[in-house]
Amino acid sequence: MIFSRRTLLLSGLTAAAASAMPRVAWAAAGTAKRLVFVIQRGAADGLSIVAPTGDPAFAAARGALAEDVAGGAKLGGLFTLHPALATGATLYAARQAHFAHAVATAYRDRSHFDGQNVLEGGGSRPYERTDGWVGRLLTLLPESERDALAIAPAVPLALRGDAPVATYAPSRLPQADADLIARLTALYQDDPLLHPLWESAVRTQELASDIGGNNGRNGADLGTLAASLMTPADGARVMMVETGGWDTHSGQRGRLNAQLRGLDQLVGALQTGLGPAWTDTLVIVATEFGRTVAVNGTGGTDHGTGSAAMFFGGGLAQGGQVSADWPGLAVAARFDGRDLKPTRSLESVIAAAVAHHYALDPARVTKTLYPDI
Amino acid sequence: MAIHYLAANRFGLGRRYDDPAPAGDARAALIAELGAFDPAPPPIAALAGRAAIADAYIEYRDERATMRKAANDAQPVDAADKGMPPELQRLSRSAIRGHYADAVRARLSAAIASPTPLPERLTHFWANHFAVSADKLAVIGFAGNFEFEAIRPNILGKFSDLLIAAVRHPAMLLYLDQAQSFGPDSPVSTRIRTRRGRPGPGLNENLGREILELHTLGVRTGYTQADVTAFAKALTGLTVAGLGRGAGQRLMPADATPGDTVFIDQLHEPGPQTILGKRYDQPGAKQAEAVLRDLATHPATARHIATKLARHFAGDTPPAALIDRLAADFQATGGDLSSLYRTLVASPEPWAAEPAMFKSPWDWTVSMLRGLKAEALGPRQNIAAMFTQLGQPLWRPGSPAGYDDRVATWAGSAALMQRVELASRVAGRIGDRADARALAPLLLADALTPAAAQAIARADSPGQGLAMLFATPAFLRR
Numbered sequence: 001m002i003f004s005r006r007t008l009l010l011s012g013l014t015a016a017a018a019s020a021m022p023r024v025a026w027a028a029a030g031t032a033k034r035l036v037f038v039i040q041r042g043a044a045d046g047l048s049i050v051a052p053t054g055d056p057a058f059a060a061a062r063g064a065l066a067e068d069v070a071g072g073a074k075l076g077g078l079f080t081l082h083p084a085l086a087t088g089a090t091l092y093a094a095r096q097a098h099f100a101h102a103v104a105t106a107y108r109d110r111s112h113f114d115g116q117n118v119l120e121g122g123g124s125r126p127y128e129r130t131d132g133w134v135g136r137l138l139t140l141l142p143e144s145e146r147d148a149l150a151i152a153p154a155v156p157l158a159l160r161g162d163a164p165v166a167t168y169a170p171s172r173l174p175q176a177d178a179d180l181i182a183r184l185t186a187l188y189q190d191d192p193l194l195h196p197l198w199e200s201a202v203r204t205q206e207l208a209s210d211i212g213g214n215n216g217r218n219g220a221d222l223g224t225l226a227a228s229l230m231t232p233a234d235g236a237r238v239m240m241v242e243t244g245g246w247d248t249h250s251g252q253r254g255r256l257n258a259q260l261r262g263l264d265q266l267v268g269a270l271q272t273g274l275g276p277a278w279t280d281t282l283v284i285v286a287t288e289f290g291r292t293v294a295v296n297g298t299g300g301t302d303h304g305t306g307s308a309a310m311f312f313g314g315g316l317a318q319g320g321q322v323s324a325d326w327p328g329l330a331v332a333a334r335f336d337g338r339d340l341k342p343t344r345s346l347e348s349v350i351a352a353a354v355a356h357h358y359a360l361d362p363a364r365v366t367k368t369l370y371p372d373i
Numbered sequence: 374m375a376i377h378y379l380a381a382n383r384f385g386l387g388r389r390y391d392d393p394a395p396a397g398d399a400r401a402a403l404i405a406e407l408g409a410f411d412p413a414p415p416p417i418a419a420l421a422g423r424a425a426i427a428d429a430y431i432e433y434r435d436e437r438a439t440m441r442k443a444a445n446d447a448q449p450v451d452a453a454d455k456g457m458p459p460e461l462q463r464l465s466r467s468a469i470r471g472h473y474a475d476a477v478r479a480r481l482s483a484a485i486a487s488p489t490p491l492p493e494r495l496t497h498f499w500a501n502h503f504a505v506s507a508d509k510l511a512v513i514g515f516a517g518n519f520e521f522e523a524i525r526p527n528i529l530g531k532f533s534d535l536l537i538a539a540v541r542h543p544a545m546l547l548y549l550d551q552a553q554s555f556g557p558d559s560p561v562s563t564r565i566r567t568r569r570g571r572p573g574p575g576l577n578e579n580l581g582r583e584i585l586e587l588h589t590l591g592v593r594t595g596y597t598q599a600d601v602t603a604f605a606k607a608l609t610g611l612t613v614a615g616l617g618r619g620a621g622q623r624l625m626p627a628d629a630t631p632g633d634t635v636f637i638d639q640l641h642e643p644g645p646q647t648i649l650g651k652r653y654d655q656p657g658a659k660q661a662e663a664v665l666r667d668l669a670t671h672p673a674t675a676r677h678i679a680t681k682l683a684r685h686f687a688g689d690t691p692p693a694a695l696i697d698r699l700a701a702d703f704q705a706t707g708g709d710l711s712s713l714y715r716t717l718v719a720s721p722e723p724w725a726a727e728p729a730m731f732k733s734p735w736d737w738t739v740s741m742l743r744g745l746k747a748e749a750l751g752p753r754q755n756i757a758a759m760f761t762q763l764g765q766p767l768w769r770p771g772s773p774a775g776y777d778d779r780v781a782t783w784a785g786s787a788a789l790m791q792r793v794e795l796a797s798r799v800a801g802r803i804g805d806r807a808d809a810r811a812l813a814p815l816l817l818a819d820a821l822t823p824a825a826a827q828a829i830a831r832a833d834s835p836g837q838g839l840a841m842l843f844a845t846p847a848f849l850r851r
Contacts, residue, residue, distance in 0.1 A: 179837070183832070184841070187846070193780070194784075
């Protein structure tokens with residue numbers, strides 16, 4: 001897996017990228033399918049993003065955090081979308097957004113590194129796989145839809161596999177490159193002292209450049225860049241976009257609001273930038289695990305289990321739905337007494353969306369993307 | 374048990390790239406190092422002496438005083454730098470900083486080249502035990518000289534001699550304010566009081582207290598405030614020529630060179646002092662020396678030194694058996710340090726694999742540079758700034774207690790990232806001029822794990838392999 005320290009773009013980057021790209025290439029883009037995987041590194045709080053406001057235990061468990069979502073779009077009787085996701089709400093109304101709740105990967109502990117490794121690798125436990133589920137997906141796609149690119153200094157684990165993958169990164173890469181950082185992450189994984197120290201060091205580096213910055217415009221810039229790389233005739237068809245800054249242990253209200261505004265603008269810029277190709281695009285937004293149901297003592301939430309995944313695009317199977325086998329938030333219903341209990345596997349939800357998008361046999365997709373599950 | 378790794382890292386400063394393959398009796402080799410130690414290797418012997426360092430400070434001080442006078446500023450000379458244009462401050466400070474930077478470079482060169490890393494490490498250990506901190510301008514230039522002249526030549530003899538050399542060095546006298554301490558009833562204070570009808574300059578207890586608390590007995594070992602005051606009085610008279618200020622400077626012996634440690638009877642508190650229940654009625658300088666010699670062999674001192682040494686070589690919570698053995702050795706020999714080190718090396722506890730200690734930034738950097746043949750740092754690298762960035766500015770622990778010698782002091786997440794970045798930068802300079810796959814078994818000896826060897830071998834470039842080697846868990850520890 002790759003932990004890019006400055007995965008996201010500093011403002012001003014879009015201008016540079018745009019000058020390097022054909023300005024308008026929609027006409028040449030044809031109707032090939034496109035896939036964008038947006039990874040939320042740091043454990044995004046699904047309970048704030050798609051808030052179960054109709055759950056009787058929600059308001060009490062969430063306290064002040066519950067107030068944040070009060071003005072958001074109602075998604076049926078049980079859920080409310082975080083108000084920062086304005087584009088998300090519009091897409092939902094247009095049946096171009098699907099939120100899958102109470103989902104989790106096969107991973108049940110609470111380490112970011114290990115959790116992201118499982119999310120990207122698609123294995124049943126950390127460090128099981130050296131290739132990723134998107135990388136394996138490429139082998140199922142026709143040649144015209146196989147060009148993959150990561151906006152990152154090195155290929156993230158999710159995209160690794162037999163097929164070649166390009167990377168595109170803004171200039172000024174850090175000294176200790178992301179690949180070295182990733183290798184040290186693996187080297188330290190069993191070291192009781194170094195593993196947590198390193199995890200925290202890398203997280204701090206990531207926080208320095210998140211999508212929430214610049215009033216969300218960092219997110220818009222990133223979305224515009226990604227779209228511009230996918231629109232040319234010979235552009236990328238499969239894209240991975242990295243986002244960090246989701247680890248909201250303290251002061252979650254302001255931070256998560258900024259993060260979500262950035263994410264919302266990212267999705268909006270993708271839709272705008274892809275133009276007609278949006279109809280044939282699937283955007284998957286997922287995180288390694290969720291956060292605790294209860295608010296901690298510093299106005300934040302700690303590492304949890306179940307979370308929500310988001311799907312956007314012009315041709316979703318479940319557009320305009322929140323899908324969930326809702327477990328409830330009462331203490332007795334929680335996982336380990338503290339976390340949202342996952343009632344469906346994230347892998348199965350992703351596999352179903354991908355199979356529908358590419359019109360592939362679901363069983364074959366599942367077997368290829370998640371052979372160990 | 375990774376005996377060669379421990380000999381080289383826990384006891385030493387890491388193996389050099391040209392060391393022979395690890396073999397033989399590691400304990401005997403360590404003991405042999407004690408006899409082969411060079412107290413003044415070339416980089417250190419080439420440094421400027423105390424007089425030149427004192428001159429740099431005096432020049433700066435005078436320059437500033439002139440500036441102040443011109444600005445009609447009544448601030449005392451040694452206060453903050455206010456009132457002086459920043460450019461001029463930089464200029465006049467540069468000579469002082471130059472001495473500091475030269476000393477840092479010399480310390481590093483000596484450590485990298487040293488064929489006797491155990492006594493080298495012990496020098497660093499004692500310099501931290503008797504810590505001065507280069508926060509005060511008067512101390513900055515002298516900090517290196519303190520280690521090289523007061524500590525380094527005395528680490529293999531009696532603890533009492535080491536203690537007295539450390540206490541008498543101008544860096545210590547300036548750092549802990551002894552240079553400005555006057556006996557309240559000394560001839561000078563009495564004269565001032567009588568003539569001007571107001572209290573004369575008085576006692577400063579700083580050095581006396583820290584000697585008891587940090588250098589010898591240890592905190593809460595039974596000494597009282599009365600002991601501290603009496604000891605501070607016994608120490609009066611001890612000051613630095615040319616650098617102190619106030620009345621004392623006019624009494625300097627004519628033949629004293631600035632930067633010399635001097636004893637001025639006129640500043641000394643007359644009469645006997647009683648410390649820890651014992652009466653000291655020696656005259657002048659002999660009084661404090663007698664106190665220091667008694668403190669140096671006190672049972673509490675034996676235990677305090679034994680505990681700190683044991684922690685340095687056996688981890689955060691050293692086994693009681695080791696502390697007892699070292700303390701007994703210290704007391705039996707009257708504080709013979711070479712005997713203490715031999716007992717330490719012969720003890721089983723420091724050779725236990727657990728708990729491992731985390732290298733300080735200094736230890737880690739030195740061990741990395743010892744492992745490389747090629748010049749690893751650029752010619753323009755500011756060495757002193759590099760250690761500051763790594764979290765351990767040399768001779769500047771910020772307190773007379775020195776750097777806390779524990780894993781948690783150095784094992785921080787940002788600090789770890791700094792190391793990886795430096796390793797990455799160094800590896801980038803070296804590139805394929807070093808083969809990490811061949812270097813790993815040489816440097817890590819019997820502590821190279823298959824996982825680390827494999828990770829290094831799978832690196833995507835020689836440079837990355839090298840950076841991985843310096844960031845392996847075993848290389849970060851000692």
